[in-house]
Amino acid sequence: MVTRGLWNLHVDGKWYRWFHPPRGQSSSPDSPTTLRTIQQILSKSDDSKWEAVPFPTPLHFQLDYVYTVDKDAGHFIVTRWKKVNGGLYPRAQRATLASVQETPLDTLDTLLDDVVVAFKPNDSPLIHANDETDMQHLLKSFKIKSRIPARLNELQFQLFTDFVFTWRFYLDDTSTWEHSFSIFSTLAIGILRIAAWDFEIRDTDTEDLPITFSSLPRWKAPTDDIFWFHRYLIVYCKTDEISTVATKARCFVSRSTKSPEVLRGIAISIRHIALFEICDGDIICSPPIPLVTNTSALCCSPGFRILAYIFTSNPLNGLSLKSGERWGISIPTELFDMILKASTPKDLISMAQASILVEKWYYHSIPQFDGLRLQNFSLSIPCCGIRNSSSHFGVHCSICYSWSHMGCADLSTGLPSDIDRYICPECQANRPCTVLETGGIHQAYREKRELKACKVVHGGKTTDFRLRDSKPASRRPELWLIRSLGPPPPEDVSYAIFFNDIFSGLAYGFD
Known part of the structure; x- marks a missing residue:
């Protein structure tokens, strides 16, 4: 079985990462290879191609381990999945970089201590009202x-x-x-x-x-x-x-x-x-x-x-x-609606922020x-x-x-x-959740395994407007090889959402 891992590096206030593409093949923490890799990073003899990133990459369900070498803080952290009461939660262990450099051992096991999370789920880290x-x-x-x-x-x-x-x-x-x-x-x-x-x-x-x-x-x-x-x-x-x-x-x-x-x-x-x-x-x-x-x-x-x-x-x-916004020209309602629908997304948002009339149309x-x-x-x-x-x-x-x-x-x-x-x-019934714990969102999803979808009418048909979290069937020719299951499902991406030209991670299609 392939062990998958990713490396984060923090040095001089900047973050870098490295993984073996495409699946992130790596060694486990109890492997001598992992210890040697850390020592090579510290001695600057590591030949990995580090990618500059704005922040560290967290543990993902597609990974077994995330290794973080923080030169600025002087410690090494390994994060892995751990079963707790039937659920899977991230477990972080830490060792000082000094102990990693000086150890006569072949592995890291005895150097790692559990990272204690000081945050209490019921703490309220924001401002408080008087009454x-x-x-x-x-x-x-x-x-x-x-x-x-x-x-x-x-x-x-x-x-x-x-x-x-x-x-x-x-x-x-x-x-x-x-x-x-x-x-x-x-x-x-x-x-x-x-x-x-x-x-x-x-x-x-x-x-x-x-x-x-x-x-x-x-x-x-x-x-x-x-x-x-x-x-x-x-x-x-x-x-x-x-x-x-x-x-x-x-x-x-x-x-x-x-x-x-x-x-x-x-x-x-x-x-x-x-x-x-x-x-x-x-x-x-x-x-x-x-x-x-x-x-x-x-x-x-x-x-x-x-x-x-x-x-x-x-x-x-x-x-x-000021209420009662007035334009210098009179535009028929039908033409006004056509202009707004024909505007590009950026122009439409800009107009909505500049005009009360456009904003009312936009949000209604x-x-x-x-x-x-x-x-x-x-x-x-x-x-x-x-x-x-x-x-x-x-x-x-x-x-x-x-x-x-x-x-x-x-x-x-x-x-x-x-x-x-x-x-x-x-x-x-006291059902709402008000707590955010480390690993809590993924665990709550694992227990339900069901994402909601909006029921809509599109193209004259009633359908579900659903999040796409995988490649569309049109880009997965391997599905056609499974003849017993018939043709691949219609999982086209109809809409993708962008924040200032950058993909937000949200893409949708109709089922």
Whole structure:
């Protein structure tokens, strides 16, 4: 059986990697070859062709081992899969580089000690609110009302879960993104772009499938930990308290030529988000809202629902804008619609950010998916999955922020005084996951082995809009050799999603 492994190297603040293409054939940790390889790397006599990468590559299900030689920190780490209570989780062991160089032994076994993870799953690494009143004030301030989610939200929730599934090994490797700003920023901006529907969709196949252990999320990300994004201030943080977020926001805004009277923003840490508002020097913050959890590859998280409601359902509630936008010429509605549909993705996004009228059209349609109609809304309306014009009034769960019809929530007889504290049946049963553990996303997926798909009408036919995680059948001629199973399945890629011309890892087809 072939042993598969990958090597990471950290030296002078830069990351490099090497693996034996294409499958990453390697030796095991108890092999003398592995020890000799490390010693060659340290003595600079290694002749491997190292690839410069922006961040280290994590353990993948297609790999048996990941070896990390960190010259800057002075240690060597081997990560492998380990069975724990019937599940598979990454296990990291570490040795100092000094002990590796000086050992008289032939293997590493006796030098390795388990890496103890200090993070506790119940810790909340974000800012904390004073009381529940702050949260209710912020929901109203951000205009998150109990109206029915936008049609676009259903696809966004699908894209979010598929994004977490596709890059689950980077999200699962919490020790990496908690200490590497580059991968942290890359993952965070990807989630924010999906929440704002800020990406390009191409109706062509992509050669970047399937996503393997050697795939990297290479799209551009902000290099600063605070920036404007669709009229809101985004603050990247790990263990920030209220005062730190407030100080960052005030200093950043003070350097701007135009400063809003009321500043609204979002603090994000991958595990959680938090809403905040600064007015007259005072800051109000929400409690931590789970963003990426163990189950985020299977169902949408409360934090992403909030982000989608802010950027998509209510796109005009960031900085205050003058109403009544007027154009210098009068354009018939039909011609206006044709112009927008014919625009390129980048131009369309730019126009949506520059014009209130275009933005309203953009977020109340399903942009860049011409002729696609959603048939079921099980992710955005989990109570029954039905969206019809006669029942647009509903209520948000105060825990997971999922939306329910009044009738489904058994509130049709009238609004109770404590409607802000409505709890959906799923949360009453204590089922939602709020924890992100190392290896937790992949393990949760292994237990279910089922990814959801959107039920849509396309080309006049009812079908499933499904994530593609392997090569299309048209590029797999070996399938035709299996005559007993008939022709290969229709797994064409109809759409691929890009972040600024870089493949996001998300590709879709119709089944």
